[in-house]
Amino acid sequence: MKRLSRIAARLAAAVIAGGCFSIMTVSAKSTLKGDMNGDSIIGKGDVRLLQGYLLGDNSIKEEQLPCADIDGDGRIDGFDLALLKKNIASHTDKIPAGTWRAEGSKGVRYYNFRSGTVYDENSGINTSYTCTVSETNLYFDKNVCGDVGHALYSWRDDTHLVLRWDKGYIEELTYFCDAPINYSRMLSGQYVGTGSYGTRTFDFNGLNGTFKNTDGTGMGFRYSVSGNNYVFYLGAAGTPKKAVRTDIDSMHFNLKWEDGTVERFTQHNIVTRAGITYVNGILIANKTYSLPSTYNPGGLTADAQAAFKKMQSDAWNAGYNLWICSGFRSYAYQSQLYNNYVARDGKAKADTYSARPGHSEHQTGLAMDINNASDTFNNTAEARWIAANCYKYGFILRYPQGKQNITGYKYESWHVRYLGTALAKEVYNSGLTLEEFLCIDSVYKS
Secondary structure (H helix, E strand, O other), X not given: OHHHHHHHHHHHHHHHOOOOOOOOOOOOOOOOOOOOOOOOOOOHHHHHHHHHHHOOOOOOOHHHHHXXXXXXXXXXXXXXXXXXXXHHHHHOOOOOOOEEEEEEXXXXXXXXXXXXXXXXXXXOOEEEOOXXXXXXXXXXXXXXXXXXXXXXXXXXXOOEEXXXXXXXXXXXXXXXXXXXXXXXXXXXXXXXXXXXXXXXXXXXXXXXXXXXXXXXXXXXXXXXXXXXXXXXXXXXXXXXEEEEEEEEEOOEEEEEEOOOOEEXXXXXXXXXXXXXXXXXXXXXXXXXXXXXXXXXXXXXXXXXXXXXXXXXXXXXXXXXXXXXXXXXXXXXXXXXXXHHHHHHHOHHHHOOOOOOXXXXXXXXXXXXXXXXXXXXXXXXXXXXXXXXXXXXXXXXXXXXXXXXXXXXXXXXXXXXXXXXXXXXXXXHHHOOOHHHHHOOOOOOOO
C-alpha cells in the first residue's frame, strides 16, 4: 500500500503540473485505458494485472501506469478496477451495431457487423462475410484483413473499439452511422453544386470529401448514405446535415437539404489524355478546350456516319432532304478556313462563327454541318425537323439560339454533334447546351 500511495502521489503531482493520461491512440507502448499488458486489447489478462498490482504485485511497468488510471482521477485504486471489470462485462459477447469507420495499417475501411459487410476505401471493394462473437473474440468466415478467421476486440466506450488481428494488424473503429451504407449510392470524383449556396466544387473520395466555395473557403466532410437519404458530417466537429437525393439524369441530381434548400449537382470529372480533354468521358473541343494538331481520326467516326444515315433515311421518309455539307476537318484545313475569315471580317467577328485551329468540333470526327452552313438555313423546314428530331439519332443541336454567350458561337441551325442516343436525349430533355450540361465554359483564354 505504501508503493500505491507513492504512485498515487506522483500521478496527482503530474496532474497538477499539467500532465494528461487520457491519450486515445494505440502505439507500441499502448496508452489505451485499461490495457495493462500493452497488447492493444482490453481483456481478462488486464484485469488480473491490475488486481495483482493493487494487491502488491509489482509486475506492471511504470510507463503502463497511466493506462491503469481508468477514471482519470490521478489515482490507481479499486474504482479503476471496478470500471475495468464493468467495461469488459458490459461488452463481452457484444457485436457492434450499425456502421463503423476503421483506421489502421490497412487504410480506411467501413464495417457493418450486422449486415456483414466491409468496404475498403482504397480499393473500392465491398466484401460480405459472416461474423460470430465469443467473449472478446470475433470470428470471420472470410479474409477481410489479410487474416482468415479471427480478431480480438475491445471497447474503449460505446462509440470506440479496437480490433487486433492475428497477424498483428490493429484497427481503431469509431461509430459512423446506424444504417448500413448503400455503396451503390456513394459518390466519386468531382461534382459542381449550384443553387442558393452559390457555386461549390465537391471532391468525393469514398465516404469522405471536401468542398470549396468560389471564394476559396470550404471544409472537409464525411457522409453516410441509405437509399436516397444522405447525412453529411461537416468539418472537424462533424456537424450533421441531412439531405435527400433526387436523380435527374446520368450526370445530374438534386440534393434537398433539411432547411428546404435545393442544390443541383453536376458530375465534373475532367481528364486530359495525350492533349485531348474528356469531361465525364465526353471528348470536348470548344473555345476553352483544344485538340492537338496531330489529332486526326481520318474522317467522321463510324458511329457518327451510321447515325446520320439513319437520320437521313427517316427524314426522307418524312419528306425532308438532308445531306452533309461539311464533316470532318483536319487541323490544317481549319487553320486555312479561320485565317481566311479573319482576313475577310477581322478576328473579333470571325471568332463568333469560326473556330480557331484545334478548337473546332469538326476535328473530332463527331460534328457535321447539314445542307447549308449559312443563316439562310435557319428557318427552313429541314432546320426545324433537325432541331426537333436529331437527338433520337444521337445528335444535339450544338449552337442553339439564345445561347451565344455560353457556347461562344452564333446560332447555327445546321451544326450537330454526335453524343450517342442516350446522352443526346438527356441533353435535349435538359434544354441546356453541352457547356451548361457539363458545367464547363467556352472562352478563349487569350
